[in-house]
Amino acid sequence: MSRLEQRAFVSGYDFVPKGAASFQVPEDAPARDYLFLLLPNLTLLALSSAIEPLRVANQLTGKQLYRWYTTSIQNNTVNCSNGISITPDIALPQNVDDRYTFVCGGTEPGLNSDSQTINWIRGQHRFGRNFGAICTGTYQLAQAGILNNKRFTLHWENQSAFCEAFPTLVPTMNLFENHSGLLTCGGGSAAADMMLSIIAKDHGNELAALVADMCIHGRKNSDHVPQKSSIAHMIGNRNKALITVLELMKNNLEEPLALNEMTKAAGISRRQIERLFQIYLGTSPKRFYSDLRLERGHVLLGETNLSIMEIASACGFSVGHFTNRFKERYGVSPRDYSAQWRVNQSRESLTKSMN
Numbered sequence: 001m002s003r004l005e006q007r008a009f010v011s012g013y014d015f016v017p018k019g020a021a022s023f024q025v026p027e028d029a030p031a032r033d034y035l036f037l038l039l040p041n042l043t044l045l046a047l048s049s050a051i052e053p054l055r056v057a058n059q060l061t062g063k064q065l066y067r068w069y070t071t072s073i074q075n076n077t078v079n080c081s082n083g084i085s086i087t088p089d090i091a092l093p094q095n096v097d098d099r100y101t102f103v104c105g106g107t108e109p110g111l112n113s114d115s116q117t118i119n120w121i122r123g124q125h126r127f128g129r130n131f132g133a134i135c136t137g138t139y140q141l142a143q144a145g146i147l148n149n150k151r152f153t154l155h156w157e158n159q160s161a162f163c164e165a166f167p168t169l170v171p172t173m174n175l176f177e178n179h180s181g182l183l184t185c186g187g188g189s190a191a192a193d194m195m196l197s198i199i200a201k202d203h204g205n206e207l208a209a210l211v212a213d214m215c216i217h218g219r220k221n222s223d224h225v226p227q228k229s230s231i232a233h234m235i236g237n238r239n240k241a242l243i244t245v246l247e248l249m250k251n252n253l254e255e256p257l258a259l260n261e262m263t264k265a266a267g268i269s270r271r272q273i274e275r276l277f278q279i280y281l282g283t284s285p286k287r288f289y290s291d292l293r294l295e296r297g298h299v300l301l302g303e304t305n306l307s308i309m310e311i312a313s314a315c316g317f318s319v320g321h322f323t324n325r326f327k328e329r330y331g332v333s334p335r336d337y338s339a340q341w342r343v344n345q346s347r348e349s350l351t352k353s354m355n
Contacts, residue, residue: 015067019059021214023207031064032202033099038072038088039117039137043106044080046135049191050102056214057199057207065203069099073117081106092120100130103137106187109158110139110165110303118143134194135187142166151179155187160296161303164314192217241268242276249289253296256316259285294329297322301338308334 015031034054036047054066072078075091093099103121121144125131133141138154139162141147153172154162162171176185176194185194192212196219200208212219244266248257262285263273277285293315300311311334312322326334 015055015064016058016062017055021060021210022062023060023210025061025063025065025203025207028063029065029202031067034066034068035093035096035099035101036068036070036134037092037101037103037117037121037137038070038078038086039103039105039109039140040078040111041081041107042078042104043135043187044082044084044086045189046106046185046187046191047080047104049189050104050134050195052215053192053195053199053211056211057203060207060210060214061203073114073120095127096124096129098130100132100183102132102134102183103140104134105136105139107136108303109136110161110305113139113143121146130181132183134185134191136162138162138171138184139165141184142169146182150182151177152182152184153177153186154184157299158303160299164300164304164306189217193219239276239280241266241273242280245273245285249285249292253293254314254316256289256293259289290325291329293317294322294325297326297334298330298337301334308338 036050038047051068054068057065069089070086071090071092072088073092075088077085077087079085101121101124117140121131121140125144125146131141131144131146133152133154135155136158138147138152141152142162142165147166147169151172152169153174153176156173159171159173163169174186175190176183176197178194178197183194183198185191192215196208196212196217199211209219241263245262245268248262248265259270259273263270266273273285277283277288281288283291297311297315297317300306300314301308304311306314308322309319312319315322317325323334326332326337330337332340
């Protein structure tokens with residue numbers, strides 16, 4: 001009996017729960033196995049969103065189309081970002097054979113890049129094993145060298161820090177990506193869309209649609225769907241000039257553009273754009289642009305080891321201006337915020353070593 005079959009044998013769980021709805025698939029096919037490598041602080045929503053479509057597909061068809069197993073480095077219990085603990089099904093396999101492995105991350109991805117994890121991923125990949133990532137599990141794939149010349153994504157909140165850590169790798173903002181079998185998603189319910197695309201490929205769109213309905217999930221039929229709501233949706237306005245200026249701000253954080261330059265590109269006067277900002281955003285263009293850049297600095301302070309000077313530069317500030325504006329907005333200096341984050345990092349590492 002293989003190690004990946006021990007769970008079913010011990011618990012009696014055959015991966016095919018009973019349900020009322022049903023769907024006929026033409027013929028039996030070998031079950032596809034998925035291994036989920038759980039990292040500390042993983043997002044439980046993303047993990048369950050990946051597994052539940054597989055479970056529902058089995059339930060609807062009454063067949064073992066898919067099997068899933070969780071594992072972790074050293075087979076330790078893993079704490080999710082919401083505090084819930086998961087005991088892995090199996091010890092980390094020395095050989096995953098043809099089981100597709102998803103690396104499952106979440107918050108504070110920089111804390112989870114230990115050498116044992118990276119070496120295991122690199123070694124398995126060297127022998128032709130297939131890997132994907134959920135949420136910020138992409139960090140580990142990047143460190144293992146799997147993402148070079150590949151299209152991939154990760155959660156939008158972590159993309160700025162990721163790009164600073166891996167400047168030659170550029171993620172997309174799509175819900176999920178499938179590049180030559182490399183499956184990555186932004187986390188959250190995007191994991192469900194990724195797995196539904198697998199079910200559609202394996203057993204057709206009709207089954208995938210029914211699985212989505214069972215999950216009460218509004219399925220997106222394409223991976224080319226952005227993770228974040230459009231600017232027009234977020235501000236409740238479709239004014240073309242306002243959206244143009246906001247897009248220019250969002251895309252030029254490191255080297256800020258002058259307001260006159262942006263209004264010229266948007267075909268609107270400075271006075272008009274200032275009026276639109278006050279009406280729809282309750283602030284001035286200058287303040288809004290500065291806050292956008294500060295938010296990026298806040299992310300980089302919490303998720304990278306960059307110096308304050310480097311972070312200030314990456315956000316288009318001088319060090320003095322960045323320090324003053326950061327303290328004004330967040331109530332603490334960048335240096336004190338970074339120091340507190342490192343203390344929390346050390347506590348987390350100590351807790352791991354003691355468990």
